[in-house]
Amino acid sequence: MTVQVENVVDRTAFARVYAEVxxxxxxxxxxxxxxxxxxxxxxxxxxxxxxxPSAPQPIVGRAALTAGVEQAHAExxxxxxxxxxxxxxxxxxxxxxxxxxxxxxxxIIATPRDGAPRLHLMCVTRDLLVRDADGRLLVRxxxxxxxxxx
Amino acid sequence: MTVQVENVVDRTAFARVYAEVxxxxxxxxxxxxxxxxxxxxxxxxxxxxxxxPSAPQPIVGRAALTAGVEQAHAExxxxxxxxxxxxxxxxxxxxxxxxxxxxxxxxIIATPRDGAPRLHLMCVTRDLLVRDADGRLLVRxxxxxxxxxx
Amino acid sequence: MTVQVENVVDRTAFARVYAEVxxxxxxxxxxxxxxxxxxxxxxxxxxxxxxxPSAPQPIVGRAALTAGVEQAHAExxxxxxxxxxxxxxxxxxxxxxxxxxxxxxxxIIATPRDGAPRLHLMCVTRDLLVRDADGRLLVRxxxxxxxxxx
Numbered sequence: 001m002t003v004q005v006e007n008v009v010d011r012t013a014f015a016r017v018y019a020e021v022x023x024x025x026x027x028x029x030x031x032x033x034x035x036x037x038x039x040x041x042x043x044x045x046x047x048x049x050x051x052x053p054s055a056p057q058p059i060v061g062r063a064a065l066t067a068g069v070e071q072a073h074a075e076x077x078x079x080x081x082x083x084x085x086x087x088x089x090x091x092x093x094x095x096x097x098x099x100x101x102x103x104x105x106x107x108i109i110a111t112p113r114d115g116a117p118r119l120h121l122m123c124v125t126r127d128l129l130v131r132d133a134d135g136r137l138l139v140r141x142x143x144x145x146x147x148x149x150x
Numbered sequence: 151m152t153v154q155v156e157n158v159v160d161r162t163a164f165a166r167v168y169a170e171v172x173x174x175x176x177x178x179x180x181x182x183x184x185x186x187x188x189x190x191x192x193x194x195x196x197x198x199x200x201x202x203p204s205a206p207q208p209i210v211g212r213a214a215l216t217a218g219v220e221q222a223h224a225e226x227x228x229x230x231x232x233x234x235x236x237x238x239x240x241x242x243x244x245x246x247x248x249x250x251x252x253x254x255x256x257x258i259i260a261t262p263r264d265g266a267p268r269l270h271l272m273c274v275t276r277d278l279l280v281r282d283a284d285g286r287l288l289v290r291x292x293x294x295x296x297x298x299x300x
Numbered sequence: 301m302t303v304q305v306e307n308v309v310d311r312t313a314f315a316r317v318y319a320e321v322x323x324x325x326x327x328x329x330x331x332x333x334x335x336x337x338x339x340x341x342x343x344x345x346x347x348x349x350x351x352x353p354s355a356p357q358p359i360v361g362r363a364a365l366t367a368g369v370e371q372a373h374a375e376x377x378x379x380x381x382x383x384x385x386x387x388x389x390x391x392x393x394x395x396x397x398x399x400x401x402x403x404x405x406x407x408i409i410a411t412p413r414d415g416a417p418r419l420h421l422m423c424v425t426r427d428l429l430v431r432d433a434d435g436r437l438l439v440r441x442x443x444x445x446x447x448x449x450x
Contacts (some may be wrong), residue, residue: 007435011316011351016161017170026241030253082297084255084272086239089386091326103330105384107409109257109273110273117272122384122409122417135157147411148380166311176391180403232447234405235423236389259407259422261447267422268379285307 014094021102021129022136029085035073041065044139045130051143053123080113087125099140100129102124106144122147164244171242171252171279174287179235185223191215194289195280201293203273230263237275249290250279256294272297313351313427315422321392321402321429324437329385335373344439345430352444353423380413387425399440400429406444 024043024088031040034071040064044050050065059068076083088133094100103126128141155225174193191212194200200215210217231234237254244250253276262269271293278291326342331340341362350365351358359368376383386406394400403426409436412422428441 008261008316011167011320012162012312014323015169015312015316016158016165017317018164019315019325020161022240023164023168023242026239026254029239030241080273084239084297088238088388089326089329089384090322091330092323104326105386109269109297111272112300117269117297119263119269119409119417119419122382122411137433146382147409147417150413154311162312162315166308166315169315170311170388173314173392176389176404179389180391232422235387236405238388259419259434259447261422263450267419267447269419288318292403 011043014092017100018090020137021090021100024102024129025087025090027054029087032069033082033084034067035077037066037069037073038062040069043137044142048139049141050139051141053144053146053149071093082111082113083120084111084130084135093103098131100127100137102127167244167250168242170287171226171240171250175237175240175254176274178289179237182219183232185219185227187216187219187223188212188222193287194292195282198289199291200289201291203294203296203299204219204220214222231269232263234259234260234261248281250277252277252279303333312346314392317390317400318390320437321390321400324429325387325404328439329387332369333384335369337366337369337373337376338362340369343437344442345432348439349441350439351441352358353444353449354444382411383411383420384409384411398431400427400437402427402429 028040028043031043042066044062046062047060049058049060049127050064059065086107086109088107089105091103092100093102103124106123106125107119108121108123109117111117123144123146126143127139129137130140132138178190178193181193194212194213194215197210198212198215199208199210209215213236236257236259238257239255241253242250243252244257253274256273256275257269258271258273259267273294276293277289279287282292283289328340328343344362344365346362347360348365349358349360351352359365386407386409388407389405391403392400393402393449403424406423406425407419408421408423409417411417423446424442426443427439429437430440432438
């Protein structure tokens, strides 16, 4: 009986964190796709690391993350293209210390103005999510690998 | 301590509503894609509004919503094309009055008979969801914007 | 009042199972896409059935499921192509006996090495999920239909 109650408690805790992660990613990626560079960077820890396949070396810290998005967004705006980042098939592994190891499939959809959308990139994203003092999730570390690269 | 308990209560409530919204959309869009026009329209409030980019003005009320889907589905059937609407990256903002403001990325996938599927449209969907007397979610207002339009 | 409490209990139970199914699929499909054939087959019941559109008749049992994935993965490796299976728009219907009838939209994304990803197939997946003695979800029966086939 105790086991069953504990199981329900554990599974409820998992449901809470699973919904929270999905909601976090929805907002996080909407900020990115909207070009809200600073707000997006603030969803990383101050020392957050983003190891992106397009960058020669990891981007570290909110100032660098902000600058990277500002530049990318300006290029897309000049090109007249809207990108959307979707983190799907989310696998959440809660850790003993309260952090979350999260793996997801990332689709990047690109839509040119007056044109058809295309699946631009298919990637796997591996995040380490932690909580700030108020309990909010933040990305401490992100590593993205592209399916088109060996 | 009280704060922490309240936080868990709040986060459990959010998980409930987040799962419910995803389940609602899964069924809602399956009805649409199956051409179940009336059943789909009944997932809107009686005075539900759908501001679609393809329509010159908002569609209002279940009769008009039903008629719109019946026509669209007949056209697709004649064309031999199956459409799928996926609402992904769902961002749910519960409001004080119990309604839900929901923003999601919408993919419309089109598959011709014996042909390859294509990403037909990429959109952003903004819904106001409310509950009927039995507590079931309904769309009161939907606004869709296409990524290929400025 | 009692009704409302029961409603909250029921909705919390649904949130638990909904998160669990999404997490199950994320891991299940990552195993498949990684070519972890045996581990993937073990997420079916020992007598699990997979009625796939590409197979002339249903694949039954873990040994056959393993062999099927090993062959498919070897072919993809030779071709230099990475496939990703995403089960989205998940509709979960809990049954009286504790099993789950789950319908989802399945996207199969194919990415050739050094090439652009493409939406390879769009399908509907209908699963019967059951629990093993430890309460873990397993696929007892899967039926997949392709949108490009009548």
